[in-house]
Amino acid sequence: MFDQIWINRTVASMLLDADGISRNFLGKLKYSAFIKFVSVATFRLHQREHALMNARRSKKPNFLSGFQMAEDTLLEPDTSTGRPGIWPGVDEDGHNILVKFWPAQSARIDRDLEEIWRSEIRQLHTLGALPEANDLIVRMTANGRDSSGFYLVLDAGEGVPLAIASRRKTLPKLLATSRTPQTRAVLWQNFRRVIRGLDLLHSQGAIHRNIDPWSVISNFSAEPDFRLTGFEWSMGSVRLRNT
Numbered sequence: 001m002f003d004q005i006w007i008n009r010t011v012a013s014m015l016l017d018a019d020g021i022s023r024n025f026l027g028k029l030k031y032s033a034f035i036k037f038v039s040v041a042t043f044r045l046h047q048r049e050h051a052l053m054n055a056r057r058s059k060k061p062n063f064l065s066g067f068q069m070a071e072d073t074l075l076e077p078d079t080s081t082g083r084p085g086i087w088p089g090v091d092e093d094g095h096n097i098l099v100k101f102w103p104a105q106s107a108r109i110d111r112d113l114e115e116i117w118r119s120e121i122r123q124l125h126t127l128g129a130l131p132e133a134n135d136l137i138v139r140m141t142a143n144g145r146d147s148s149g150f151y152l153v154l155d156a157g158e159g160v161p162l163a164i165a166s167r168r169k170t171l172p173k174l175l176a177t178s179r180t181p182q183t184r185a186v187l188w189q190n191f192r193r194v195i196r197g198l199d200l201l202h203s204q205g206a207i208h209r210n211i212d213p214w215s216v217i218s219n220f221s222a223e224p225d226f227r228l229t230g231f232e233w234s235m236g237s238v239r240l241r242n243t
């Protein structure tokens with residue numbers, strides 16, 4: 001802040017000299033008083049800017065304060081169905097992340113959202129202990145909640161949801177050339193990866209119930225890399241039979 005005031009004093013002096021305005025021309029407003037005015041005005045402006053920055057930060061959920069989030073979400077949450085939003089960002093180590101979030105609502109709805117949120121956490125913890133999970137399942141790196149909602153932080157790597165890649169004006173080569181034999185071979189291997197991921201889930205006595213373009217993450221390179229996510233609606237087969 002002191003540096004900013006000093007800079008403004010220097011700029012004011014330079015402007016006065018450049019315009020050929022002498023101290024005598026300022027009359028009763030002494031040169032020192034003018035500089036003091038500039039300094040005070042700069043200080044107050046800096047205070048307002050600081051207050052605005054704090055106001056912007058206060059709108060950011062506390063849980064996400066340690067992450068650098070993108071300006072726009074990839075998917076807005078659907079409060080009527082409980083579908084989470086998806087928000088890309090970068091963690092403290094510079095790794096790409098996808099944050100799934102459920103905004104807080106009323107106390108009754110929040111209890112339901114918390115159950116959905118905890119369900120996916122349980123599934124990810126269970127699947128994470130299996131040998132093939134890191135290769136086939138999108139890994140959770142953190143989870144949390146605050147007054148604004150519930151959050152899951154996923155390790156996206158270089159991948160994006162299939163729903164996003166398929167909507168781009170310029171499709172990834174893997175999707176744009178899907179009719180060629182070479183690409184078809186890669187796509188079939190990717191589909192096999194999704195099936196293997198589902199097999200892992202089934203091996204734990206649960207089913208996914210929500211396979212869609214948002215539940216598959218990939219960087220759409222020439223190497224098969226489809227990974228499965230979207231476990232918020234998965235549940236144990238015994239529980240499903242009882243519903």
